[in-house]
Amino acid sequence: MIDNQNDLTNTSDAQSRLRRKGGRSRRASVLLGAVALGAVTVAGLAQGTLLPPYNQAVAATAAGNPAAVQPSFADVVAKVKPAVVSVRVKVAEAAPAESSFSGDESGFPPGSPMERFFRRFGENAPNGAPGGERRGPGPKRFGEAQGSGFFVTSDGYIVTNNHVVEKGTKVEVTTDDGRTLAAKVVGVDPKTDLALLKTEEKGPFPAVPFAKETPRIGDWVIAVGNPFGLGGTVTAGIVSARGRDIGAGPYDDFLQIDAPVNRGNSGGPTFNLAGEVVGVNTAIASPSGGSVGIAFAVPSETAGKVIAEIQDHGSVKRGFLGVQIQPVTLDIAEGIGLDKAQGALIARVEEGSPGGKAGLKTGDAITALNGKPVKDARDLSRAVAMLDPGATAELSVYRSGKTETVKVKLGSMPGEKTAAAGPGSPADLGKLGLALAPAEEVRGMEGKGVAIVGVEPGSQAEEKGLRAGDVIAEAGGQKVSTPQDVASAIEKSRKEGRKAVLLQLASPQGGRFLALTLPTG
Template sequence: MTVATYAPRHRLRPLLAAACLGAATIMASALPVQARGPDGIADVAEKVIDAVVNISTSQTVEAKGGSGEGRGAMPQLPPGSPFEDFFDDFFKNRRGPNGPRSGGDMQPHKTNSLGSGFIIDTSGIVVTNNHVIADADEINVILNDGTKIKAELVGVDKKTDLAVLKFKPSRQLTAVKFGDSDKLRLGEWVIAIGNPFSLGGTVTAGIVSARNRDISNGPYDNYIQTDAAINRGNSGGPLFNLEGDVIGVNTLIISPTGGSIGIGFAVPSKTVAGVVEQLQKFGELRRGWLGVRIQQVTDEIAESLNIKPARGALVAGVDDKGPAKPAGIEPGDVVVKFDGKDVKEPKDLSRVVADTAVGKEVDVVIIRKGEEQTKRVTLGRLEDTDKPQPASAKSTPEPEKLVTQKALGLDLANLSKDLRSRYKIKDSVKGVIITGVDNASDAAEKRLAAGDVIVEVAQEAVANAADIKKRVEQLKKDGKKSVLLLVSNADGELRFVALSVQ
């Protein structure tokens, strides 16, 4: 379970509890029955409890002692520090009375962790979180009656933090099915069951606090937020509706203490079901790929593109080898509908494309220069490309005399060989380079910087700095409030930026 800090160990205060008991009894009798939650909670818990399992993992960790990094958590203190002797004694005691073993290397040791999961098939298929079993050498499933069985990993999806396990059952199992998380309503009662703090089989209840919550944890954030008590060890456990269907997988909490403060997040069952199906079938995720880079359509950008109201996903770049290019999608297009589904913001497009089958032909509705167009696209497959590409080494010739123009709070210059070399700009990047930015300007606020290259102004290509200045002056005369720039970085990655011309 992801939290801000570890939960503190609390001590019971029986005197305080006794003093408050009478008042609590009076208050409870005055409250309506509904304040305790619906009566069906006990029936649901009894029905599904045997399908909820504990996940036990072990991992071998190699640790080193001695000097430098080998001292593990030993703080690096200046010689003569008053804390030096204290920490030396502390870490020596941890290593044993004879100091470090084997010339400074400590023996490898095993670490254990516990999480939760649930059975979706009586053949022994279990769903949990990826972070519960990540890097584990051994995984065991512990049933509600205490039976411990070794499990195998079927597959994981790091982007949604989900994993599927399988084990050979020794008896008849209870399995649960997925419900429809799209039908959840705010305020609807939900039930969480899991293994908080290794207590096992713990049932808590609460309501749906929010849906479609984006907490910037991953590219496909779409969490259910609940105030049902979720703590360390609940990770991977199910969130049920009152019919006993799984409508989410408990994954994250926000907490300054490590314990529940009523803000928990679950991956919705619609997402989980699709991921689990692919992991069972392929052992991996095969997501759809459109081959575009997208960004938010701000009010300023919407005004520049004649889009009212601001909506959709703005195409900032098109992959030369992607499906969007042969379909005729271009930078500056705004995607407002994909395969019949409305796209209100970039995250909507990312999710719906990822959930669409590889190779499927879909209609993509775009707005180009104020008019809607429909493009037919055959989706490709998304490949993980997280490795950074090293910049190629380039020689630095003698600097040329720099001639600049000023516009929009920017110092602008024609893109010469000297400037291309100085800022390591790829040969494929064409336009006018920014050599300076006024710190008090709108451009600085929009994070434009020296080395960025302006490729287009108002969706028209530019070749020299004087041309930009003329176009900005013309836009002012035409009464425009902002100008839309297509900006490239040194590697050729594009983005749109709207700047005020007033």
Template sequence: MKIRLSIIKLILCSILILCLHNGNSYALTSNSITPSVIIGPNFADLAEDVINSVVNISTTQVVSNNDSSPSIPNDQSIPDFYKDWLEKNKESQKKTFSSLGSGFIIDESGIIVTNAHVIKGADEIEVIFSDGIKLKAELIGKDIKTDIAVLKVNPEKEQSLKALKFGSSEELRVGDWVLAIGNPFGLGGTVTAGIVSAMNRDINAGPYDDFIQTDASINKGNSGGPLFNVNGEVIGINSAIISTSGGSVGIGFAIPSNTAIDIIDQLNEFGETKRGWLGVRIQIVTEEIAESLGLKVNQGALVADVDIPSPASRAGIKAGDVIVSFGGIEIKEMRELPKVVAQTKIGSTVNVSIIRNGKNINKRVRVDRLDEKELEIASLEVDLADESEYIDELGFALSKISASMIEKYNLEANEKGLIVSGINSSSDAYLRGLREGDIIIRIVPKPVLLNVEQFIRIIDIYRQQNKSLMLLHVKRGSNMIKIFPIKIN
């Protein structure tokens, strides 16, 4: 009996051990996940190879405080010693400001690239090399819109400069390793590493924003320094950071090399940039605008106005058109068009694809040179007009532009359209940006408005067609022209 019980216990134990073994085996083979081990690259060889081509930029600006300096009287009765004292006192009123930045060598002859804001207002620019040699630099040219400047130094006879090579920023991918070298807080030759956090960032720094975002540590003084890929090629110029403390919080921005190369070449050759010009004012194609225009997707650049004369006007491009391709390059977002046009060779003729009234149309445009003169957008303040008709369902009043209106609102003699003489601040039109004093030129794509009755007739037709939105072609002040999508209640 005892033997039988022992055998039974032995069998039960064997079954239990087998079950446990099978369970463990399943857990190891079927449910286990072997984590990927990511090992960062060794940047030591790369840093050693390129660090001597990165320089420190020191600038000096002298500011005279003339208001606090007594004038030197031109009077023979004043003793010379007093005049000398006044002259010395005037000199002592001059204040010297200095700043630090970074740069890098792109040509052995002494051509150096940095940021335009690094040398802004500088009376003297000094380049400090890794071996301690200091040389005065001459400004070859700068481009404020892209924040790039090109300098020239004359190397000493025994000095050998090594130029860095540019790589293609278009080949970068989010997650790629990058290396930054610069002069943060005056600590030259500082190397930091990180990854590409994002591409094509727009931080409202300029009209051609297309930054590389990186978490490599970038601080004050890093501006103008290079951002390298793992091959030791410059794929960006460190330019800006976002920070609440003034120091790095892992959000830095670099100008892509593919943007910088063309600007650098132009500055080096001409001392200035020569950009292409189309002559249109554009805005974003929102979902509502796309729906109103009958577009399948909300992409491209909506033409709000066309300069006359301009390449666009000569080609027959009109307000309300949506530019979806320029020179064979697809325009997915509005902000892509200015960059593509700017990089187009002046005098060249390109194909421009537009959508008008739901149809695809191709235009041939000869690109001119952009006039760098900035246009100031004037504000227009008005009172309620006496001759106006309030459209209750839209929440604003309209008036015809008569001779009395031109005088009252100080408008141009040839102004076309209807003026917004009053608007309800809780209306959809107001919430979408329409304001008193705005001139509604037309309802896109209809003709120019001549009177309020014409405006109301178009609204009635839209309601019969079950349209929920209309596009108002609006002028504000002397320069701003925009298209507003307004709900039809």
């Protein structure tokens, strides 16, 4: 089971089992561990194969300081922990359609005779409605999601996971020194499960950088976050694997780490020993819902680029090739004459796409991109998506028994086209209290329009009933598909001398209109 970790679970059963363990077996385990450690230390001294930081530890032991055998992460933790925050999100839950009565309200089990009696005759029947039936929709209910995050700039930008904030109506962060700050969603990228928040509180805030180098398998890492609501928790482990595909999205390329990561760690950072963020914790594989030593983090090279795009443009721009691809299996490799099953086979070329214009053909096998070998179809998808629209990609293509070089000027991924921010446009959306994204990019949404992914607490948008999850179909009488379309409609309404912009909202229950007063200044 792959489990995104933004829920709080009960650990009392696990704690009681630990308390029932006998002290004798525990002492035996400690002794066995000491013996095992001694064996490893002796072997390392004999072969000279120990890696830092154990080299220094062994040297210290030989000098008569046994306490130095285990490395300490305290200096790194002291450096990075102030930048890590706990994220709390108020989430609107679906209201009951007709009845607000439940067995829990009566104190009797649902379906029991007494529960049926109270349902029929109890005080929960509003306005004398028989059977406890509510006339009209019930009151909106709210839940709370919890996660983690970290400051990436001193002026208050915070990174977390999209799944932590995607359904939120109000976001707050708690800093390491105990302050609670209101935050708004700047933008999200569901395809990599990343989100960028911003607090308007005055800084400076302690910030941490993304690592520029990819960690090696076996490198030490430190995870800091808010597991089970316990903020400021630090765990340590190593990088277990790289390039993991867990089926979470089209560009999966996760680091696997064995540092204990649990529910509530989502969106929190994993650091190297230099105090740089090497990954953003996103998911765990667990049969129980708790840590079993298999956690997944978005690597820094992906997270750094995505967050920079969101900060600059409000969404992510990705390169687009315009071809449908599939893996090169052993049978396919033998059939087309390739030496090994590696690369991506073109199954279809979209008419008028960048790949089609460059001369790519069905049956071509793409074996390298900009000189770097392509492992498989997913590897090619990730690599192209990391390039900017308009960039020229040099493809090595195996065709009719020989390799050719094809240069392609990449386009923009459909549905992710976002124009450069014009003067005042981002500020206008911010003053309205809205964070927007193309609806087709937002997980769980279908159709066209612009999705509201965040509403600033206390803004006029919140006061007039807009919520995360609403979809704007038209703004100022114009159909919209990107946040920039909405910003353009606002600017047009202002130039026409209007004091408000009219929004048409779409929902499965039908559409409605709502006017927002235009920001001034």
